[in-house]
Amino acid sequence: MKTSALVSCEWLQKNLDTENQVILDATFFLPKQRRNAKKEFQQQHLPGAHFFDIDEVADLSNTLSHMLPKADYFSSAVGKMGISNNTLVLIYDNNHFFAAARVWWMFRVFGHNHVHIIDGGQTRWRQLNYPMSSEQPTSITKKFKAQYCSELVFNLKQMKFVLTNKSRQIIDARSTDSYLGQRRLAETTLQPGHIPGSINIPYAHLMDSTQKTLFSDQTLQSLFEHAHINLSNPIVTTCGSGVSAAVLALALYQSGCKDIPVYDGSWAEWGRQVDTPKHTKKLHER
Known part of the structure; x- marks a missing residue:
């Protein structure tokens, strides 16, 4: 059976309350777009979502932007989002897969294959008239052990x-x-x-x-x-x-x-x- 990296918005709407599941908003905008992804997240996002900033979960010592962080740094960052090695991670963005795919790839780089992208992201979710939320998420820190896949x-x-x-x-x-x-x-x-x-x-x-x-x-x-x-x-x-x-x-x-x-x-x-x-x-x- 072929495995897919995608789940549909329709599937997610029926499975929003699934246990041991974390939704990540990975929205990222280029400077020329003059938009603030974190502020937009605070105003509205998919219910229960956490914000994943590719410029923060990155190698901050590198002169290039959003390069891969060290495994320990990644483990600590996603652990604080309530993600363990057994968590189903679902990722979306509000900019046409632009960073959702990057975060999907990052999880796979660090050995976590229980990860999918929400196909169509926020654009498709809103087209289907599904509810948005402005509630800021809370989570219990969990242990995540990264295994780097070079x-x-x-x-x-x-x-x-x-x-x-x-x-x-x-x-x-x-x-x-x-x-x-x-x-x-x-x-x-x-x-x-x-x-x-x-x-x-x-x-x-x-x-x-x-x-x-x-x-x-x-x-x-x-x-x-x-x-x-x-x-x-x-x-x-x-x-x-x-x-x-x-x-x-x-x-x-x-x-x-x-x-x-x-x-x-x-x-x-x-x-x-x-x-x-x-x-x-x-x-x-x-």
């Missing part, structure tokens, strides 16, 4: 190896203009372009534009095949800063590729290096 994470050294040896297909989740190096960058230390040989599949193309639910497994498989991705061969995903790359990893998981690594530093790291090649070729150039 195969789900790639670093700069590994990506250089992939590029040199062509050992994996690289998929870039950024918008096409960012991938092509056509979008103006606010940071002068960050160069435009993409990793040579990478294939661009913008994460926004993976979901239904109205319901904001992920496309069906069959549609996702067709989308990857149309982009000349061989699902039988090794893959690694990348993006701007390791967030939307996890949406690609989620879509690949639904397509039967269960252990796809995410390049955590992504372009925020690669694009700042002096010795990394950057390509700004036209989209259809071969």
Whole structure:
């Protein structure tokens, strides 16, 4: 039987009061969106949800934003949310899977596979006229023991190896203009372009534009095949800063590729290096 990373809003509405279950609101906005995810959570969220901040549950010593924290730090943070190794974790966001997939991936990196994403998130929940809440959650701290799964994470050294040896297909989740190096960058230390040989599949193309639910497994498989991705061969995903790359990893998981690594530093790291090649070729150039 095929396992899915998703649960529907309809399923959750019927199972809101299930014991040993924690709902996480992982909403995250880019600075250009000028929205405050934590404030919006305080105003309204799914009933019983806790707020998961990817910029706080992160390696705060790293100059790059929201990089993976150490295992002990992650264990402590999620334990305070009432999560143990036996807890069913359900994640959603209010920004089209943008960070819900990242948090889903983080739990899997730290050995917790009893985790699902609420398909469509808050957008779909509200479309169905299900109740929202402004009540601030409380929880009893539980013990969570992380077990780091290194195969789900790639670093700069590994990506250089992939590029040199062509050992994996690289998929870039950024918008096409960012991938092509056509979008103006606010940071002068960050160069435009993409990793040579990478294939661009913008994460926004993976979901239904109205319901904001992920496309069906069959549609996702067709989308990857149309982009000349061989699902039988090794893959690694990348993006701007390791967030939307996890949406690609989620879509690949639904397509039967269960252990796809995410390049955590992504372009925020690669694009700042002096010795990394950057390509700004036209989209259809071969």
